[in-house]
Amino acid sequence: MNRDYLPPSIGPELGRQALDAAADRNLYARGTRAPTLFEIDGIPVASLVEQFGSPLFVFSEHGLREKARRMREAFRSRYEDTNFAWSYKTNYLNAVCQVFHQEGWTAEVVSDFEYEKARKLGIPGKDIIFNGPYKSRSILELAISEGALIQIDNWDELGLIEELTRHLRKPLDIGIRVWLDAGIRPVWSKFGFAIESGEAGRAAERILKNPHLRLHTFHTHIGTYILDPNAYSVAATKLVALREQIFVEHQHLVPCLNLGGGFPSQSLLHGMEGPAERTIPPIEAYADAITEVLNRLPPKKRPQLRFESGRHLVDNAGYLLTSVVAIKGVRDPLTLNSNLTGRDYKEQTLLGEDARASYVLDAGINLLYTAAWYQIDALPSRSINAPLSTARLYGPLCMAIDVVRYSIDLPPLNVGEVITLYPVGAYNLSQSMQFISYRPAVVMIGANGKPEIIRTREVLDDVQRPERLPAHLNKMP
Numbered sequence: 478m479n480r481d482y483l484p485p486s487i488g489p490e491l492g493r494q495a496l497d498a499a500a501d502r503n504l505y506a507r508g509t510r511a512p513t514l515f516e517i518d519g520i521p522v523a524s525l526v527e528q529f530g531s532p533l534f535v536f537s538e539h540g541l542r543e544k545a546r547r548m549r550e551a552f553r554s555r556y557e558d559t560n561f562a563w564s565y566k567t568n569y570l571n572a573v574c575q576v577f578h579q580e581g582w583t584a585e586v587v588s589d590f591e592y593e594k595a596r597k598l599g600i601p602g603k604d605i606i607f608n609g610p611y612k613s614r615s616i617l618e619l620a621i622s623e624g625a626l627i628q629i630d631n632w633d634e635l636g637l638i639e640e641l642t643r644h645l646r647k648p649l650d651i652g653i654r655v656w657l658d659a660g661i662r663p664v665w666s667k668f669g670f671a672i673e674s675g676e677a678g679r680a681a682e683r684i685l686k687n688p689h690l691r692l693h694t695f696h697t698h699i700g701t702y703i704l705d706p707n708a709y710s711v712a713a714t715k716l717v718a719l720r721e722q723i724f725v726e727h728q729h730l731v732p733c734l735n736l737g738g739g740f741p742s743q744s745l746l747h748g749m750e751g752p753a754e755r756t757i758p759p760i761e762a763y764a765d766a767i768t769e770v771l772n773r774l775p776p777k778k779r780p781q782l783r784f785e786s787g788r789h790l791v792d793n794a795g796y797l798l799t800s801v802v803a804i805k806g807v808r809d810p811l812t813l814n815s816n817l818t819g820r821d822y823k824e825q826t827l828l829g830e831d832a833r834a835s836y837v838l839d840a841g842i843n844l845l846y847t848a849a850w851y852q853i854d855a856l857p858s859r860s861i862n863a864p865l866s867t868a869r870l871y872g873p874l875c876m877a878i879d880v881v882r883y884s885i886d887l888p889p890l891n892v893g894e895v896i897t898l899y900p901v902g903a904y905n906l907s908q909s910m911q912f913i914s915y916r917p918a919v920v921m922i923g924a925n926g927k928p929e930i931i932r933t934r935e936v937l938d939d940v941q942r943p944e945r946l947p948a949h950l951n952k953m954p
């Protein structure tokens with residue numbers, strides 16, 4: 478063993494972020510300042526709430542376009558024949574979809590509702606990628622008549638499509654979804670045909686034998702928030718191998734490979750240490766991993782590359798402005814209590830340290846479905862010169878699980894204080910529930926710096942319109 482004394486060396490990294498550097502490296506250390514967010518795209522957060530009310534979703538058009546442009550550049554500069562579709566389910570507000578359509582993104586939909594929405598926004602059927610494990614007969618009939626690219630999920634769907642395309646004079650371009658092991662756990666085996674067992678090859682063969690169908694795409698979506706670019710390299714390699722096998726056996730070169738979505742946003746899962754920029758690979762790392770596989774092919778054999786990303790493009794452009802409506806203490810530390818149940822133990826040790834204060838916000842998990850997995854940041858809208866302590870953030874719902882953050886370091890907050898929850902642009906709006914309270918307004922700050930309402934706050938009629946009261950219930954006793 479070498480016992481020579483080695484003098485400590487001081488690298489530039491040690492000085493990074495000065496006061497907060499220790500907290501970044503040490504789980505138990507605490508930063509001395511709370512991160513704040515004064516404005517979004519130059520507009521003070523407090524003034525947005527004054528003008529449009531609280532809670533309030535805010536999207537930055539600039540943020541959406543910037544992400545789209547960087548992603549396009551990352552891929553097209555490495556592999557020109559790359560195309561993009563916007564994953565509607567991630568956020569199907571018309572204004573958000575339209576920003577991506579203007580940036581050249583087509584539409585990826587997974588239901589009749591999303592299909593109709595994309596058509597209503599002016600996207601022609603031929604520019605729609607239709608995914609999902611269940612597509613009803615009637616929407617398939619429409620999609621077939623409009624030439625959408627249906628990515629078949631299972632044998633029953635293939636049978637139905639064979640039936641519905643029997644009358645076609647010109648073959649319909651079709652894709653199949655496959656699942657594969659890219660080293661990511663869990664493997665998303667719910668969707669598509671298995672590549673490794675040969676099932677995907679058999680589905681491809683059956684399509685190739687059908688004169689009414691033309692096999693256009695092999696598609697896979699290996700999961701969401703994939704932190705390892707290498708997983709995409711594995712997925713691309715497996716799709717290329719399947720394509721080559723089909724070429725050798727049937728002399729048909731499938732024109733397009735679609736690698737789905739799954740690129741992460743700058744957000745952290747519970748239990749992960751920040752800051753996000755240090756943990757999340759940049760989009761260019763994913764572009765390298767994927768295009769290196771395709772660029773190894775002889776130029777004439779290179780497929781068109783497609784993506785249908787959601788989270789990566791929209792999450793960081795979305796903010797939820799909320800207000801503190803009440804301040805409460807929390808119950809005594811459980812460690813002093815002998816009647817500790819398993820559930821108490823879990824709450825205290827897994828979900829957070831002992832919170833010293835708790836704040837009730839006017840936005841809760843009805844609007845923040847992703848709070849169960851992601852550490853949504855809570856950023857005061859003014860600088861508060863006071864020490865941080867561990868706090869808990871409750872939502873306003875009359876249910877105990879309505880907790881936005883079990884444990885977060887915050888300075889003391891006042892009732893009325895405006896807090897920004899961030900990032901929240903992906904999946905929260907499309908998965909939000911009208912439960913107990915109305916869903917809030919949504920504003921987009923335009924590229925011109927002007928905030929405009931893109932969804933009004935719900936009112937009673939929005940919620941009640943589909944209801945019908947039978948005549949005998951329409952009178953008081």
Ligand SMILES: Cc1ncc(COP(=O)(O)O)c(C=O)c1O
Binds near residue numbers: 608609739740
């Ligand atoms: C088939 C398909 N494509 C694309 C996406 C978008 O994924 P992400 O938001 O991770 O980019 C999803 C979402 O799960 C999906 O199921």
